[in-house]
Amino acid sequence: MAAVAAEFGRDLEEDFTIVERLIKQAQAEGVRLLALPEACLGGYLLSLDDDAEHDEGPPALALDGPEIRRLTALAGDMVVIAGYCEAEGTRRYNSVVCVNGDGVLGNHRKVHQPLGEDASYSSGDRFHAFDTPLGRLGMMICYDKAFPESARALALDGAEIGVCVSAWPGSRTGASPDLAQDRWKRRFDLFDRARALENQIVWLSANQSGTFGTLRFVASAKVVDPGGDILADTGVGAGVAIAEIDVTRALETARRAMGHLRDRRPDAYPPLSHAAGAVPA
Known part of the structure; x- marks a missing residue:
């Protein structure tokens, strides 16, 4: 399996x-x-600032439209995951699709929206896993992985492989000239390892690289095993992280003694519908 760090823009061709x-x-x-990055078909936003110059955003594509069919034809017998701007009526979603030559296997709309992203996209409302020829898989997009409930929902739905596609930039304030030392890059990597380890699943993380508008992306595409160990990583440059892994065996090995999903105690957990300190409506 492989995760990509690459630079994409508005030109679909x-x-x-x-x-x-x-x-x-x-x-x-x-x-x-x-796994290809978030917004690899049509590019991401030029800025995440609320007061940024108006950005018409990427081209909106229908899930059953010609562009996704073109992607399925390119995929052939491989399973390919790619981010795009999804059109549904007048709404636009930041979405990721999973395809092979037979068609669409799964689709996810980004649930958690950082900073000013909600000015350009509507929000998705669920996380779900689905079956593929390579095993049961769940997808999320960028900021989704900052919330442990996202990956846990996928794991509880039977996901053996988690895939997070991103357009994750470097820090907006106090940016390091060396991306490898950037604090947002460090968080990106920590979330990848933690989500794999706490759910004991195989994890693929794809990301944009280079720059787009005001954003400088941290790349850092990687494959992580169910123990939270990085098997392959592109670093902060463009590239493809490739690792060979027997998913069934890796999950069995990781969960043999300590099964994080098996050993859960839901009866001991308080309701989590409201953030700590928030006043219920």
């Missing part, structure tokens, strides 16, 4: 050229599951 190259590269390496 150029994006598809990059996607086709990455798919062919992955096929040559024997990859069966390929």
Whole structure:
């Protein structure tokens, strides 16, 4: 399996050229599951500031439209995951789709929206896992992974593999000139390892690289095993993190003695519908 760090923009034809190259590269390496970044079809937002100059945003694509069908044709017998702006009526969603040559296997709309992103997208409202030829899989987008409930919901729905696609930038304040030392990059990596370990699942993390508008992305695509160990990582540059892993065996090994899902005690946990310190409506 492989996770990509690459740079994508508004030009769909150029994006598809990059996607086709990455798919062919992955096929040559024997990859069966390929995760591409958030917004790889049409680019992300130019800025996350509320007062930023108006951004028309990426082109909105229908889940059953020609662009997604084009992606399925490119995927062939490989499972490919890619981020895009989804159109449904007048609404726009920051979405990620999972396909193979047979068609769409799953789709997720980003639930958690950081900073000014809600000015451009409507929010999704659920997390769910689905079956693929490679096992049961769950998806999330970028800021979703900052909330442990997101990955836990997928794991409780039977996900063996978690995939998070991102357009995760470096810090907005006090930015480090060295991306490898950036505090938002450090958080990106911590969330990846924690979500894999606490749920004892295989984890793929894809991310944009380079710059777009005011944003400088931390890349850092990776594959993480169910013990929270990084098996492959691109670092802060563009690249493809590839790892070979027997998912069933990896999960069995990780959960043999201490099963984090098995040993849960839901009866001991307080309701979590309200944030700490928040006043219920």
